[in-house]
Amino acid sequence: MSETLKREAAARAIELVEPGMRLGLGTGSTARHFVALLGDRVRQGLHVVGVPTSEETRAQAEAEGIRLTTLDETPRLDLTVDGADELDDRLRLIKGGGGALLREKIVAAASARMVVIADASKRVAGLGRFPLPVEVVPFGLAATQAAVEKIAAHFGSQGAVTLRRAGAVPFVTDGGHYILDIAFGVIHEPETLATALNAVPGVMEHGLFIGMCSTAFLATEGGVVVIENSAG
Numbered sequence: 001m002s003e004t005l006k007r008e009a010a011a012r013a014i015e016l017v018e019p020g021m022r023l024g025l026g027t028g029s030t031a032r033h034f035v036a037l038l039g040d041r042v043r044q045g046l047h048v049v050g051v052p053t054s055e056e057t058r059a060q061a062e063a064e065g066i067r068l069t070t071l072d073e074t075p076r077l078d079l080t081v082d083g084a085d086e087l088d089d090r091l092r093l094i095k096g097g098g099g100a101l102l103r104e105k106i107v108a109a110a111s112a113r114m115v116v117i118a119d120a121s122k123r124v125a126g127l128g129r130f131p132l133p134v135e136v137v138p139f140g141l142a143a144t145q146a147a148v149e150k151i152a153a154h155f156g157s158q159g160a161v162t163l164r165r166a167g168a169v170p171f172v173t174d175g176g177h178y179i180l181d182i183a184f185g186v187i188h189e190p191e192t193l194a195t196a197l198n199a200v201p202g203v204m205e206h207g208l209f210i211g212m213c214s215t216a217f218l219a220t221e222g223g224v225v226v227i228e229n230s231a232g
């Protein structure tokens with residue numbers, strides 16, 4: 001996706017921001033455009049407060065001069081704007097390609113509204129083309145991975161469950177956890193899979209965001225397509 005299209009999707013989401021709003025600030029290359037545009041608005045005098053979903057976004061938002069808060073100080077947010085790795089027509093999402101899924105999900109759950117910004121290539125008929133990230137605690141990794149592999153096989157995974165790496169060492173999330181990426185191909189029952197993964201000791205969170213997103217702005221060469229989901 002070109003940076004221009006990412007920015008167009010972000011610009012549509014900026015139109016939803018109103019003075020005084022409490023915002024969740026997403027993570028990734030598309031959310032980065034939203035934070036940059038928000039910084040422009042703040043410099044023009046807009047008063048909002050934001051909760052970043054990663055240390056990367058925190059650093060960007062601070063550099064942009066956006067006032068930040070925490071969910072401890074501000075437990076309810078008005079709007080979260082974030083990217084996604086995949087979404088279907090019911091606005092079920094896969095997130096976590098950048099490893100920020102745990103904070104992203106906590107922030108989205110604390111928000112009255114979650115809006116996804118992405119390009120149309122992220123839209124799929126069925127989730128699972130993008131490997132599903134599962135965040136796990138380092139303690140007991142082999143046992144947790146074995147349990148996740150069993151679930152992956154039960155739910156039709158045709159591929160591997162892979163420990164995400166950053167060079168020679170495991171990738172470590174902002175929360176100090178590891179990521180297992182499950183190659184599915186197609187996930188036939190995302191809701192049931194989500195429940196099964198949530199039940200594994202050692203699994204902190206997974207990248208299936210179901211029933212959380214209410215609106216998506218998908219940028220195409222021909223303009224921004226809007227998908228709404230009243231259940232989100």
Ligand SMILES: O=C[C@H](O)[C@H](O)[C@H](O)COP(=O)(O)O
Pocket residue numbers: 026027028029030031082083084085094095096097098099100101104
């Ligand atoms: O952990 C990362 C997040 O879930 C991102 O929002 C997701 O990976 C999409 O990122 P991008 O906008 O760079 O494609």
